[in-house]
Amino acid sequence: MPQPLHTSLIRLLFLPACLIAIIGSQDLSAGDAITSVDTGRTITKVRSAHHRDGPRIIASTYEGDVIAVDHQGDVIWTCPLSGVMNHDLWVADLDGDGNDEALAANADGHVYCISDDGQLRWRFKANDAPMYSVCVIRHQGKPVVVCGGFDNQVRYLSSTGELLDTLHSSTYSIAKPWGKDPSKPRPPAKLHVANFLRPVINPDDPANDRLLIHGTMNGMQDRGAFYLFKPFASQPKWLIRSPSPTVVGHVQVIPADDKTPPRILVGTSGHSSNMAVSILTTETDHQQTWQIPRRHPKIDSFGYRVVQPMVIDADASDLVILVGNTLVRISADLDETQSRLYQADYSFHDAWMDHSNGQLILASAQSGGSCIHLIDVSQPGWEQVFQQIAPPGKIQAILDGSKAICEQLTHFRRPAWEREPLPVYLMTESRTGVESTIDQLQASYPSPVFLNGHHTGQAETFDRSSIPSEKYRNRRDRRRKYSLSQQQALDEFIPLYDNHPGIAFWGGHGNDPFMFQPDTMMKVIDAAGGKKTVLIYPELEDHSDEFAAVTEHLIYPLAAHAQPRNANLFLRCKHNFWNGSIYQPAWDRLRSGEFADVFVPAMEETSDKSMEISLASRLGMWTSGAVNQWGARSVPDNTSFDRSRQHSHQRLPNHFLRNMVYNISLGATYINNFAVDQEYMSLLWEMIAKGALYVPKRDEIVSFNPVHLSMVSPDHEFLNEGNNVKWCTFYDADIEATRKMVFSRLNGTWPGAPNTPWDFSTYAAGVKDRRLNFLPPYPNGLVLITPPQDASDAPLPRGKLIEHLHPIYRDAMQEIRTNGKSYLDRNGRPTLAADQHADVVADKIRTAADQLPLTVDGPVAWVAAESSPTHLRLTIVDGGYLNPDDQVATVRFHRADPVRVTDLLTGQVIDGTDDPTLSVKVPCGLFRLLDVQLKNPL
Numbered sequence: 001m002p003q004p005l006h007t008s009l010i011r012l013l014f015l016p017a018c019l020i021a022i023i024g025s026q027d028l029s030a031g032d033a034i035t036s037v038d039t040g041r042t043i044t045k046v047r048s049a050h051h052r053d054g055p056r057i058i059a060s061t062y063e064g065d066v067i068a069v070d071h072q073g074d075v076i077w078t079c080p081l082s083g084v085m086n087h088d089l090w091v092a093d094l095d096g097d098g099n100d101e102a103l104a105a106n107a108d109g110h111v112y113c114i115s116d117d118g119q120l121r122w123r124f125k126a127n128d129a130p131m132y133s134v135c136v137i138r139h140q141g142k143p144v145v146v147c148g149g150f151d152n153q154v155r156y157l158s159s160t161g162e163l164l165d166t167l168h169s170s171t172y173s174i175a176k177p178w179g180k181d182p183s184k185p186r187p188p189a190k191l192h193v194a195n196f197l198r199p200v201i202n203p204d205d206p207a208n209d210r211l212l213i214h215g216t217m218n219g220m221q222d223r224g225a226f227y228l229f230k231p232f233a234s235q236p237k238w239l240i241r242s243p244s245p246t247v248v249g250h251v252q253v254i255p256a257d258d259k260t261p262p263r264i265l266v267g268t269s270g271h272s273s274n275m276a277v278s279i280l281t282t283e284t285d286h287q288q289t290w291q292i293p294r295r296h297p298k299i300d301s302f303g304y305r306v307v308q309p310m311v312i313d314a315d316a317s318d319l320v321i322l323v324g325n326t327l328v329r330i331s332a333d334l335d336e337t338q339s340r341l342y343q344a345d346y347s348f349h350d351a352w353m354d355h356s357n358g359q360l361i362l363a364s365a366q367s368g369g370s371c372i373h374l375i376d377v378s379q380p381g382w383e384q385v386f387q388q389i390a391p392p393g394k395i396q397a398i399l400d401g402s403k404a405i406c407e408q409l410t411h412f413r414r415p416a417w418e419r420e421p422l423p424v425y426l427m428t429e430s431r432t433g434v435e436s437t438i439d440q441l442q443a444s445y446p447s448p449v450f451l452n453g454h455h456t457g458q459a460e461t462f463d464r465s466s467i468p469s470e471k472y473r474n475r476r477d478r479r480r481k482y483s484l485s486q487q488q489a490l491d492e493f494i495p496l497y498d499n500h501p502g503i504a505f506w507g508g509h510g511n512d513p514f515m516f517q518p519d520t521m522m523k524v525i526d527a528a529g530g531k532k533t534v535l536i537y538p539e540l541e542d543h544s545d546e547f548a549a550v551t552e553h554l555i556y557p558l559a560a561h562a563q564p565r566n567a568n569l570f571l572r573c574k575h576n577f578w579n580g581s582i583y584q585p586a587w588d589r590l591r592s593g594e595f596a597d598v599f600v601p602a603m604e605e606t607s608d609k610s611m612e613i614s615l616a617s618r619l620g621m622w623t624s625g626a627v628n629q630w631g632a633r634s635v636p637d638n639t640s641f642d643r644s645r646q647h648s649h650q651r652l653p654n655h656f657l658r659n660m661v662y663n664i665s666l667g668a669t670y671i672n673n674f675a676v677d678q679e680y681m682s683l684l685w686e687m688i689a690k691g692a693l694y695v696p697k698r699d700e701i702v703s704f705n706p707v708h709l710s711m712v713s714p715d716h717e718f719l720n721e722g723n724n725v726k727w728c729t730f731y732d733a734d735i736e737a738t739r740k741m742v743f744s745r746l747n748g749t750w751p752g753a754p755n756t757p758w759d760f761s762t763y764a765a766g767v768k769d770r771r772l773n774f775l776p777p778y779p780n781g782l783v784l785i786t787p788p789q790d791a792s793d794a795p796l797p798r799g800k801l802i803e804h805l806h807p808i809y810r811d812a813m814q815e816i817r818t819n820g821k822s823y824l825d826r827n828g829r830p831t832l833a834a835d836q837h838a839d840v841v842a843d844k845i846r847t848a849a850d851q852l853p854l855t856v857d858g859p860v861a862w863v864a865a866e867s868s869p870t871h872l873r874l875t876i877v878d879g880g881y882l883n884p885d886d887q888v889a890t891v892r893f894h895r896a897d898p899v900r901v902t903d904l905l906t907g908q909v910i911d912g913t914d915d916p917t918l919s920v921k922v923p924c925g926l927f928r929l930l931d932v933q934l935k936n937p938l
Helices: 017-021 382-387 394-409 435-444 486-497 518-526 545-565 585-592 611-624 654-665 678-690 716-723 733-738 834-851
Strands: 034-038 043-049 056-061 066-070 075-079 086-092 101-106 110-114 120-125 131-139 142-149 153-157 163-168 193-200 210-216 225-229 238-241 248-254 263-271 276-281 287-291 304-311 318-323 326-331 340-343 351-354 359-362 371-376 452-454 458-460 481-484 502-506 532-538 567-573 599-603 707-711 814-818 854-857 860-868 871-878 887-893 898-903 917-922 927-934
Touching: 034 382, 043 086, 043 351, 043 359, 043 371, 056 086, 056 371, 066 101, 101 142, 110 131, 110 142, 131 210, 142 193, 193 248, 210 248, 276 304, 304 351, 326 382, 340 382, 371 382, 394 654, 394 678, 435 678, 452 486, 458 486, 481 486, 486 502, 486 518, 518 532, 518 545, 532 545, 545 567, 545 585, 599 611, 611 707, 654 678, 654 860, 654 871, 654 927, 707 834, 814 834, 854 860, 854 871, 860 887, 871 887, 871 917, 917 927
Parallel strands: 086 131, 131 193, 248 304, 452 502, 458 481, 502 532, 532 567, 567 599, 707 814
Antiparallel strands: 034 371, 043 056, 056 066, 066 075, 086 101, 101 110, 101 131, 110 120, 131 142, 142 153, 153 163, 193 210, 210 225, 225 238, 248 263, 263 276, 263 304, 276 287, 304 318, 318 326, 326 340, 351 359, 359 371, 854 887, 860 871, 871 927, 887 917, 898 927
16 A cells, blocks of 8 residues: 555644645655656656657656656757647657657647657648547658547658548447437447557568557447558458457557567556456457456555556566556566555656666656656666655645645634635545544534535335336446345434534435435435435436436425425536536426525536536526535546546645635535545645635625626537537537537547637636636636526526625626527527627627726636625635646736735735736645735725
8 A cells, every 4th residue: 555645743732634744755865766857847748769869758748748858857848839738649760860759649630740859840630639649650661650539530641741541440440339328329330539559560571560559439438449450551450359347548569579479568547446457469369457456456445547567678578567656566477476566655647668778757746746757677676766756846846835834824813804604514524544633623613514424335225116217217326236225224324413413425326316215315314303414416417308207206306305404415417517408497496596505516527628617507506596505526537537548546636625725715615525635635624614715605706707608498419519428439520610619529529629719618718628627717707607597587586696696796797698509699599600709708708807806817716705895805726737836827906996915824915006917926736815905895
């Protein structure tokens, strides 16, 4: 098991747990076994390269720049590309000068070729589909670039970037979709994305390599197949289905030797229970698979990781496998009895074995690191050196900054002009190792409220014949044992109230909302005796007509029963639910506000790439009055936007911390977090308890833009696109040429792709790609996505939007209606095309921002809320979710006339209030909690 991330300090009286937990990293005294190069950038991919001046490392940054680093630790050059991510990176000598060029498969659809001195030599693009894989093979002794993208095609390019040939997967693929859900259309058969492209040296003809393709059609569930081609051939000479137990996330070729043909090393991408390595011998049926948890069941209790097996020695007899923060040593025959594990404190984005120099190269730590680590595997004990890696650079800056905040909290006093903090319900926090901290917080402060979160692997067995939908009558969650009687279920849940202020647990799931019959859940609520009950319903994503049976026979009866009994339904939905499915008739009663005190809009954003939209949509529900609370969640696979590359094993949950600071500063009061490092996250609890983190009411927030989008009945195409995120072979150039949508590029074809200029995410949220925008900038104020406002409608229980907002919005709000695809004209018809009308909407948003007290520019997330008539709370958060950095935010004062701006944690008064703009530095991985004193009330 890994060592604790932080060394505990001795408690003196009641020191914050975060101060105890967060200390600096220890220096290594490992001689020359390791070199850690701080690049100042978050490095996601690494490759070794040959150069006449010495060996180099070619690396890709999180932002998609390509850099070159020498083994002395100097960054030689940086080549900016499109500004969005690179999905793959390859190096090869394309011009025969002995120096390797770099090739990047970019999410904007390009392959970029960078010269050995860092200049962009050429680029190739066939269409807008993200380019996903790239390599170089030799044909007739000359280098040929091969690339593949989400357009389901593989292309051969010359060494100078000219198109030589195209191979369409439909001509050879054996891929076949599955499933019968009409609400999620399947893609055509015989299509796949080139998940990996690799050269296979032909020992009988070294001048002509073979091309290995791994094809997949579903980034989360398809193991795919391997195809081996002669260059430019139309059909493979060998193919085999992948033996891996789940999605393939890593492929490396072992060259042939005197005894064995070329072999393929395969690693998975997925949950820790499916971590596996496979070895396939080309042109044979021989294969073997080792499932790592079978030998090492306690390697990790939970996590999503890419398994990266690599040959470590010259004779290919020994393997090293990187699995997040774990190195596994094992022989190439996969003799598990001889396997050995070495675990570090941090997981890494990538690994590459440089056989020429005997070095294992690691990309940055997934928790926001900025280093490249070079480990000399010829040094005795190098595995122990791996275990001791304590990255300098950004990781150390985050630890130091977090420690400083903990120390500042010991002296913090909530300003006298601020009201008492609102309760924040921490629904599912693990108490392991932090019991005393939680006990002390509960004894000393009314908030946060720690509920007794519970997870069960069982469900109730009961007569389901009264469920009117056949679909849901027959649905079961395969992860559950349906073995409980009603009384057994009550005996499991009701005692959970003892010695706790309330409980939270799954009442059902999208796979089976009826895990427990409604009567059972009502009896649990009745037993609470006034304590809080939260029933969690994850992954409610079905937008078919049959879901009405769930709302009418489960959701609404439970809501009616819960409303007077201090109980909530936490709807942890997915995809475009809160700006799409929620606007279908089945959810009319929720939107009406009939159960405003019950429903908690929340999200399970695993596999998703549109967090900035779901945020605006949940806030729109809250501010409309349809609900009186909203929720947020942090879990390891939040970072799994691309399930084929799940580098989702962040050991330092700094991204969790900042996401929660931002969401709670926006008024989220129901928090459903997954434990990673509870001592570190106790920093959040202390900020809530002491009032350092201001939890606003909705009518106190003054950073919403006065322009809001209102959703009418959602367009069918928009609903399907936004909910179909796993299939990745939908790209059709003709369809995309005419598909101009307000919310676009939401299906599984677009991981990391740039947003279109006319997309809401671009002009409103200020984000550039379909990736992990949990901390969106919204430079003109957050643009809400709300239910429609219409004076002619019959009055609804929720009232009007302006009744729930701060008085500055009373005469300022402007409504723009959309069905998700187009905008509505004055007659309510969806005739205004997204690409033609987006500039009009964007201009309205920019102009309306001048009516706000202030706005904030920069790579940060921000919230402003009125804490008293003459004070604003301004929270500014480093917006680099997985690529944190020292940021500079520009505060622009509009209606606000500031007297003084004070950092509430340090007491520092920030100069410059006589100027209409103010520059604020935000430390790497952290945030600023500011008080803005006003000359006059707003």
